[in-house]
Amino acid sequence: MAEVMQDEVYLNYERPEFEHPSLDDIDPLDYMNDFDDDNFAFITKIESDQIIYQPQKLKRAKLIGKYLLGDVLGEGSYGKVKECLDSTNLCRRAVKILKNKKLKRIPNGEANVKREISLLKRLHHKNVIQLHDVLYNEEKQKMYMVMEYCMGGLQEMLESAPEKKFPIWQSHNYFCQLIDGLEYLHSQCIIHKDIKPGNLLLTNCQTLKITDLGVAEALDPFAESDVCRTSQGSPAFQPPEIANGDDTFLGFKVDIWSSGVTLFNLCSGKYPFEGDNIYKLFENIGKGEYSIPEEMDSLLSDLITGMMQYKAEQRFTISQIRNHDWFRKKHPLTLDYVHPPPLPGSEDCTRTMTVLPYLDDLHRGEEDDLGDYDDEAVLSESLVPHEVHPEVVECTPAPCTAETASAPSPTHSQTKPKKKGNVKKFQFNACKPS
Amino acid sequence: MPLFGGKHKTPQELVRNLKEALTYLASLNDREEKKAAKASDDVSKTLLAIKNMLYGSVDQDPQTEVNTQLAQEMYSSEMLLLLTENLPKIDFEGKKDVSQIFSNLLRRKIGTRMPTVDHICQRPRILKILMDGYKNQEVALNCGQMLRECCRHEDLARRLLYSEDFYKLFKYVEVSTFDIASDAFSTFKDLLTRHKILCAEFLEANYDKVFIDHYHELLISDNYVTQRQALKLLGELLLDRHNFTTMTRYISNPDNLKLMMNMLRSKSRNIQFEAFHVFKVFVANPNKPKPILEILLRNKERLVDFLSKFHNDRSEDEQFNDEKAYLIKQIKELKPQEEH
Structure with a gap:
């Protein structure tokens, strides 16, 4: 709430420099109705007789460049993510709206976004989210990252599932795609550093997309090894070497560990390490003692143990994971498939296009009720x-x-x-x- | 045979029929056209029935039990070998069915085992026949499709890479029939990129043979498409982290640098552009060997001049411009190695 308040206070008075060299090439855009609800919340007194009853909330068409916005898909620390429609080719997209003011308050916020954009621009793989366009509105100090549309993320699906886990075959499908995407990232000298269900999205055809490269690191292509010094990933998914605060650690092995924790989580609904606060959590990870739930079969537990070896050098490589029997095995289908839940505030399980009412507004407006x-x-x-x-x-x-x-x-x-x-x-x- | 087709044939019957018809077809010579037409017809019908059994049809879903039996029959009668050997004699639709049957069988999985992959591993002749298929226009594309299907499996990809037949691909990617050449190139690319560790080990172990004896030929090919594709793939291979050792080796050879510098001045802008992406690796290397450094130093002024005018119209390509600026800076700052 505090953030919202501050937004209002700074409104229109603060015009901080917000220059992205990487964004210089973006054309000045046309913005239509692009107002934040919170930005214009001037306190106005309204007489009761002036309030006109409107039974339904109208959806106002809002265009960012050529993109027609739809409903909010999710909200991150940087701002909202909305569904949108590319009005030139009618492709369904998602747009991440980043507010400069919020960005400035997050440690390394701006640097992370800049890095994420430059990384995403050169990545092309079916299991890594595709960045289609970056727009910038100087006036409003906002940045728009237009990306592939995904219907939902693994985290929200897990949360909606009764035992907070997927059936084995479903986990296996996602895990295989995660490894494909991760292998590609590593082949491009990129260490993701924040692999977790919350950063894995799904398209309508169940293609997994690795997303959020905000804390990723690109290695020098000529560096002999993958030694890294910094990590800002999510604590529960961090390996012991980071929890212990080692000065240097092997980057690729961090992703292997996090993918191991992710697999653990997808299959069991639990986390290998927990703690009341980050210190206790890191202490537990640092000890490296965890137990594998009994419901996991021996193959799966062997794979997880391999991926979560305490010593980074002994941890599996991607090709060891690929050749592991659990990875290669065909897992029998069961009927307990976990669906993505409807968006908050909606009951639509199929997640149909939310842009439609806005499209309606854009083209038909409110002619009907003029009279x-x-x-x-x-x-x-x-x-x-x-x-x-x-x-x-x-x-x-x-x-x-x-x-x-x-x-x-x-x-x-x-x-x-x-x-x-x-x-x-x-x-x-x-x-x-x- | 019942009037309205043998609807309820068992897998055993189907495979037996196919084998009989195929062996008969193979035994005929060119003059026996009539007999061949009849046999070929039978082969195609049976192939269609087998395909429908594997994939299911409109009114019949595929049945696991039946398919297991069918696969078993195919293995025990050496049908995969027989089909690949006689592929040229099968008619057009039949060939397509063969390739679909082949890929369905290849993807079969029992637990962690892939029975068809094991079957083919023990019969490397099948792979050889498929590879030789590129010589024959009639079957080249079907064989290509089956080869790429094999390539999905690491064990088969390894056999293909490490066989002498692999080097035939360097010829096939240059044949004058465009669709065959490009099909061969996609097989070639798949083999060199799909299984990262396997490919990296292969390139490392066979560096001289691959890059010096063969790949070089593609890079100086008269065929524009071959040259451009080969150059692009080279850039991708070198910049893949898995091929670190190969990259280091490639960018230490002054001949390779000279080749790229010449290609920067190629008549085709696209070749120039692809060459740039390989050339940049030589310059960006922080530990340039002496011969490389000397070439760059000798051409310092000219390179800076050349690069500052190089593809200036690509203003929208941010990454390219950054890289170009970086290269110019690097070259300007080049200093002769100090002798100790």
């Missing part, structure tokens, strides 16, 4: 702080009416100027805060 609110014109004038663009005005006989009619509530209508039929013209200058 009903003709006599509200006077009322709405006082509620619209933003200038209505001439283009918008000319396409409807009673522009102010439209404002009111379309607004879910008066508070909304002052935060979001209404775009009308002529979307193209509106894009250029209508929405820049004065």
Whole structure:
């Protein structure tokens, strides 16, 4: 909550330098209706008679460049992730919205994002998330990373499952893909350093995508070994050498350990190491004593033991994992497949496209209800702080009416100027805060 | 035979029929066209029935029990060898069915065992026939597909890589028929990249034979496509972390550097661009051997000049521009090695 408050305080007063050399080539963009709900929350007094009842929350079309935004898919420390639609090729995408202000408050936040973008740009593999586009809005100090659309992540699926785990064959499928993706990353001299179910996403066709390379490290291609010095990954998935605070450690083996913990977690719903706080957790990992749940068969427990060897040198390599019998085995299918849960606040298990209502709004607007609110014109004038663009005005006989009619509530209508039929013209200058 | 096709043939019957028809077809000579047409027809029908049994059809899902029996029959009658040997005699649709049957069988798994992979491992002749298939236009693409299917399995990929037949691919990727050449190239690329550790060990152990005796020929090929693909693949191989040793060895050889520097000035912009991605590795190497350093020093001014004008229109390719700027800086700062 504190973060939201601060956002409001800094609003429009702080224009910190936010230059990404790697982003210089991005064209100045057109933004339409790209307002944060929290950014324009000026306190306004509203008379009760001005509140117009709107039975349904309207979905307002919002365009970032050529991308039409949909609902929120998830929220990270940097900002939201929303579904979106590339309006030029109709591909379903996800956009990570990064706010500079939030980024600045996270240790290494900006550096991590910069690194992630430069890494993702050169990676092309079916099990590594594809970055399609990066957009930057200087005015609003926001960055948009447009990526492949994934229907959900392993973490949320695990959380929705009764025992917080997958059936073996399902875990096996994801694990094999994880190893494929990881092998590719390692072949490109990249150590992910934060492998965990939360960073593994799935597409609609069950293709696993490794994501979040924010703390990844690219090795010097000429370095003889994969020795690393820093790690910022998630504590529960860190190997003993990091928990013990060793100065240097072997990078590739960190990912092997984390993948071992991930496999442990996918198959059992448990974690090999726990602790009330990070110190106790690291102490436990440092001791390296863990027990493998009894329900795991001997092959699986052998694989996990190999991947979670205390000494990094003795830990399995990717090719040892590939040749392990548990990896090669065909695991019998069972009926207890774990589905991705519906998005929070929705009941749609299939996760259909959330862009549709926005698309509807974009192209049809609120023509239907124009007539009903003709006599509200006077009322709405006082509620619209933003200038209505001439283009918008000319396409409807009673522009102010439209404002009111379309607004879910008066508070909304002052935060979001209404775009009308002529979307193209509106894009250029209508929405820049004065 | 019943009037409306042998619908309920058992796997044993199908395989026996196929074997009989195939052996008969193989025994015929060119003049016996009529008999051949009949036999070929039988072969294709049986192949279709076998394929439908393996994959299932509209009204029948594949049945595990039946398929196990079918696979067993195929192994015990040496059907895979027979099919690959006689592939040229089978008609067009039949060939496609053979390749589908082949890949279905290859993916069979019993627990951790892959019975078809083991079967082929014991019959390396099958791999040899497939590889030789590239010589024959009629079957080249079917064989290519089956080879790549084999390549998915490390054991088979190892056999293919370490056999003398592998070096035939260097010829096949240059044949004048474009579809065969490009099919051969994708098999070639699959073999060299799919199983990272296997490939790295192979390249290390056979460095001279692969790079000096054979790969070099591709890089100086008159065939534009061959040259470009080979150059691109070389860049990928060298920059793959698994091939670290091979990379170090490659970039220590002054002949390779000279070749790349010449290619930077190739007539084709695409060749220039691919060559750049190999050339950069020589320059970025922090431990340049003396001969490499000397060549770079001798051409210092010219290289800086050349690179500053090199593909300046690629302004949107950020990574390329960064790399180019880095190379120019590196070359400017080059100093002769101090003698101790």
